Amino acid sequence: MTSGDAGFGEIARAMADALRASAGTASSAATLQLRHTGGAVSCCAWTDVREHLSVDFGPIAQLLWDRPPAALEVRLDPGGRYTFTARPDVASVSPGRLVLDAGFRCPGHPRPGLPRLAAAEPAGAPTDPAVLAEVTRLTSEFAALYAGIKGDPPPWPSGRTEADLAAAEARIGVRLPEDLRALYLVADGDPRESGLLGPYSHDPLGELVDHYLDGEPGSYGWEDEPDDDGVVFETAPFGHVKRLSRNDWWVTFGSDRSGNYLAADLDPAERGRPGQVLDYGRDIYGPLRYVAESITAMLTEVVEALRAGKYEDPDDDGTYLFPETGLRDAATRSYSEVISNAAAVELPSAVAGLPGRELIQEVYLNDAGDVDLSAFGPLESLRSLSVNRAGAVTPAIGGLAALGSLRIDADRVALAAVAGHPVLWDLQLTGVGAPLDLTVLRTLPRLTRLGLERSAVPDWGPVCALPALRVLKVDADQVRDLLGSGHPLPRLAALFVSGRTTLREMSELCAAFGDGAPEGKVTEFSGVLP
Known part of the structure; x- marks a missing residue:
């Protein structure tokens, strides 16, 4: 000090x-x-x-x-x-935010360094001739149809060279999809949004490189902080896109110029294909959106729309053309569901009546009375469940094989019902007045984050003994009880303390949970106002 x-x-x-x-x-x-x-x-x-x-x-x-x-x-x-x-x-005081391991990430939030597929290695080979021929044919047909509508050819910049592509790929360390390479050989971006990719346009090659190298490589980076909700949902159709918050091999190459971005996926899930196109950004909360199986498929859909006369030609601008495609259509129902006034409904019947329930990944259950969570068993894809303002909760979640996050705000919780769940990594118990027996938490092998704010915790021993626990959320009174419990403190990556705390108290927590306060970290002095 x-x-x-x-x-x-x-x-x-x-x-x-x-x-x-x-x-x-x-x-x-x-x-x-x-x-x-x-x-x-x-x-x-x-x-x-x-x-x-x-x-x-x-x-x-x-x-x-x-x-x-x-x-x-x-x-x-x-x-x-x-x-x-x-x-x-x-990081902050009142509420307190103490990040002890800046490199920590919650499950599904990988750090850079994901393995690269062999096909994505930047070997410098020229673009596949068959793919180049098909992209050239599609873009040429688009240009002819565009000129027939607008009276002038599309205002595209000149294309890049194979040498340009090889140099760009060497900088980012990944070979671009063959049809994206071919697109750059035709035009180095579409800055005036001609409609070549429907509601999107591709960026100049240099901008693609700069975007990829800005910060962590790759794209997205969704809710990566330890106190974010952090549940990574799966993109529909399931099995095409890896369920990750970010990926080194998602390469952003374009946008709609309104805060939403296109990415080429070079590391697909089992049912996907390399080069499939994803969408993320301002209007897309939760999983990325699957746009098309390839850039070639996008070009094909656009050209077919123009052939059929399905487009809008705004009168107020001489360059925009809007092909009527399905490239922005939502293919499935929302992944999230809200059930309000739950105390007044028959929960099993309400769940059974949900349309497309095999696609539901998140549920908010509000104003429940006494509730048994086994009623959510039919939701086989459920990954996040929040129970708000409940009476007594029996969290029988054994049938919810995908559930990673459970949040309960209730008077009482029969916590033994969570025993042995194999993938539950986030458990938040808020405002539970009846004393909690936390010994069952030792049966949760992946429990990484635990919240106990305003809940009755008579014994902190089970918390301190959790081998996988890295993030703890407590209130100011609880952290004082924990420090005074006499148990060896858990080795945390982050500690969050709700309520009023002082900077002196946060400094003491740094010393207790971290490596102390190295000389020079804390400045303290006193004075008197006149």
């Missing part, structure tokens, strides 16, 4: 002044916490008698811009004495 100013003197004084201006002269202590990420500053403030304070921290934020990210706190007593604390390695 360090003490003294360490360059924080002006900031500490400004925080104390702002806090006193907000708290007034009340005879209670006040706290102001700031989190500076390097790009934003967030604020939390309260007094011992007021739960929330509104503090003008804009001027303080200006003082932080040139400093490294850190969590900062000022505690101010009624007499004007304040204590300032700063620590760079605490």
Whole structure:
């Protein structure tokens, strides 16, 4: 730990002044916490008698811009004495967020380094002549049909060369699908959105390379933080796309210019094929969307639509053409289902009456009374189940072979019913007033994340003994009970603490759950306002 100013003197004084201006002269202590990420500053403030304070921290934020990210706190007593604390390695305070292993990922969230298929190795060979001939034929026919409608040829940039493609592939370390290579030999992108790929257009080759090399290789990266929901759902039709949050071998190559992106999948699941096209982005929450089996299939569908006269030609622009294709149609029902006012329905009948239930992967059950979760047995693809505001819950989930995440907010939970589930990795028990016997958790071999906020935990021993536990979510009182329990603490990747915590307490947690606080990590000093 360090003490003294360490360059924080002006900031500490400004925080104390702002806090006193907000708290007034009340005879209670006040706290102001700031989190500076390097790009934003967030604020939390309260007094011992007021739960929330509104503090003008804009001027303080200006003082932080040139400093490294850190969590900062000022505690101010009624007499004007304040204590300032700063620590760079605490993600947030109130609620507390402590990431002890930045490399940790939840199941289904792989780090970079996935194995590359032999066919995707960038060997530098020229594009397959048969594929090139077919793509050339389709794009030529599109160009002729487009010119017949618009009066001018499509405004495509000139194509790239085989040498350009080989150089790009050498940079990203993967060979592009043969039909995508052929498309680049025809045109280096479609910046004016001619409609060649329906509602999408492909990017220039250089942009593809830059996108791939920006950050982690590949595409997507969905809910990879340890406190995200993190359940990875399967893309329909099932079996075509690997159920991963990201993949080194998903190569983004285009978009709809509205926040949704096309990716070529070079690492398909068992029923898929290399080069199949996926969609992800602003309008797609959950699994990626399967667009087509190939770029060639997309081109074919577009050309067939134009042949049949199925297109829109806006009058207000001279380049746009909108072929009427099914490339954006949702092929199946939503993967998610909500059952509200569950206490008033016959749950087994409600589940049996759901259409397309073999495709349901997520269910929210709201306002249930006493409920037995075995009623969800017919949902064979269910991966995430949330029970909200229930009475007594019997989580008989043995028949839900795919269930990875179970979240229960209830008065009582018969926890023995989860015994032995082979794939359950996320269990959240919130607000359970009846004491929980957590010994059954030892029978869950993949239990990686556990939440117990506002639940009655009489014995922390079973929690500390969980061999696979890496993420723990508790409230401030529980973490104090855990620290005082005398049990060896679990080796966590992340700890999340709901409610009010102080930066001093988070520093103590760093020391307790991590490797301590190396010299220089904590700055602390005191001062007095006039």
